[in-house]
């Protein structure tokens with residue numbers, strides 16, 4: 264059999280690696296993007312609430328309830344806990360003020376006696392492409408266990424401790440032997456590496472933690488929002504003046520609303536200061552910042568990791584930055600959930616110091632939720648430089664988001680979007696607002712170009728990203744880069760005509776290689792390409808882009824990157840039982856994309872294409888074959904190489920339907 268006899272759209276795998284021309288079922292990336300769950304919360308519940316209004320929750324229609332049930336079907340990821348739960352204060356050698364009332368045990372001996380043996384985290388140098396792929400992690404009771412204390416394993420390393428010189432999980436750490444000593448009387452003491460702590464204080468400490476006081480103020484609706492209040496009043500006054508409808512529902516191609524927001528650079532300034540010359544704006548506390556005072560985003564030629572719900576978590580973004588990603592954006596957060604002080608929503612703002620250009624993405628459906636959220640984010644994280652930009656999601660296709668008027672529904676409400684963005688921009692001071700668009704809602708009715716012209720001229724936008732698909736379009740159809748080019752040309756022509764400074768425009772869709780990246784840049788004039796699935800399937804795509812080459816990465820190097828992700832996961836989620844298994848879950852999520860990589864050394868022709876379906880093939884070595892396995896049990900096995908055996912109570916159900924392997928689907 265030769266690859267020439269394979270049907271069109273099949274990856275051209277060299278004859279010697281081809282096992283069967285049968286391709287695996289197509290993976291449903293729409294379902295993957297549609298997943299809205301992140302660490303133990305159901306965020307779609309919050310889409311429709313209006314915390315600055317009545318606080319009441321809308322009633323779900325029958326269809327919405329059904330859809331909601333389908334969305335997380337078979338995908339419950341409960342936290343795994345220790346059999347006996349130790350108080351975290353006691354675990355760190357501190358006194359617990361709750362004393363006997365504490366709901367966790369203070370009995371260290373009993374805790375350690377019940378604790379399973381430490382996990383032996385492998386050294387990356389022990390990884391090989393020959394089974395069992397990683398050596399030195401086997402259990403060896405005779406030499407490794409600490410005399411009487413069977414759970415303590417001295418020959419392990421704790422990723423958190425190794426990185427920062429201290430492990431915040433103390434005795435609860437599943438790699439405890441790396442930072443605990445037992446003296447002659449049997450007392451265990453935790454070890455700290457003070458030198459390392461000092462050296463890594465800045466590089467190893469995550470940023471953007473929200474304080475309990477802030478959450479309390481938000482919960483009680485007492486968080487001060489002077490900029491929002493003034494802006495909403497102004498919108499109200501403008502509405503009364505024009506006596507027209509504030510917002511409107513979906514419009515067709517030619518039905519573009521005319522109730523534009525006052526331009527950030529002119530109208531609003533004039534209204535608020537009574538001066539028609541925007542440059543004469545006085546600096547009163549509630550006066551908006553002028554466009555010129557916004558930080559400019561000099562993003563030309565940079566690579567941008569797309570916001571990716573669930574899978575674009577901090578450890579994954581960190582991995583991508585080590586591989587060359589210049590710009591990163593957090594997973595989509597719901598404005599309403601920030602305003603109701605959801606701790607899990609605030610966790611989406613968390614940033615690793617290696618993310619040198621980092622933004623937060625928000626979804627919402629009106630100024631009264633997005634502007635106050637921007638104000639909170641600006642005040643909490645702006646001054647410390649914790650956020651470089653805030654992106655408005657105008658592309659999310661999922662029904663629950665769309666029907667609430669958020670995400671891609673904003674494409675059909677440009678006037679409302681203008682008001683949202685203008686208000687957010689004002690609330691955020693120097694921090695730029697960016698927008699991420701799809702080409703339109705319906706196939707054949709692209710309208711992104713109209714929004715882009717208005718955004719570039721009137722809304723004081725920092726960057727526009729255009730994903731070259733409509734909401735209706737499935738991932739199986741290719742992104743429309745020709746239309747992206749038309750949009751870029753239109754904006755550039757307007758800028759030239761009106762003497763405006765150019766704003767960065769990023770395109771997105773199907774980028775899967777350095778070749779794709781640079782071809783798209785040169786043929787369309789975009790400043791750069793946002794990369795989504797390409798990064799999920801091959802995170803090293805950022806190295807390829809940076810170095811202008813295609814990397815025939817070996818299986819050993821790929822397993823090393825998986826090890827890196829695991830380390831980053833443990834540092835972020837924690838090294839205790841819960842953190843280990845949360846890391847395992849997100850590792851399996853990552854592997855549910857990475858198995859789709861067809862090593863380019865197996866291909867007869869380059870460049871590889873993201874939509875090519877892979878026939879059944881074997882790798883150049885056993886490990887390469889394993890890494891291409893679509894079976895979720897194999898992903899769990901890979902996780903066990905780093906994280907020890909998965910607990911019996913733990914299971915992983917992939918997001919993607921894959922009938923061939925009897926896995927459960929997810930809606």
Ligand SMILES: Cc1cc2nc3c(=O)[nH]c(=O)nc-3n(C[C@H](O)[C@H](O)[C@H](O)COP(=O)(O)O)c2cc1C
Nearest residue numbers: 295296569570571572595730772773774794795796
């Ligand atoms: C699993 C998954 C999650 C996504 N989550 C988001 C998100 O939270 N916010 C967003 O704007 N786009 C999201 N997207 C869309 C991507 O950011 C990107 O625009 C899209 O995948 C197109 O780029 P690609 O062809 O390079 O994947 C998601 C896509 C996928 C596959």
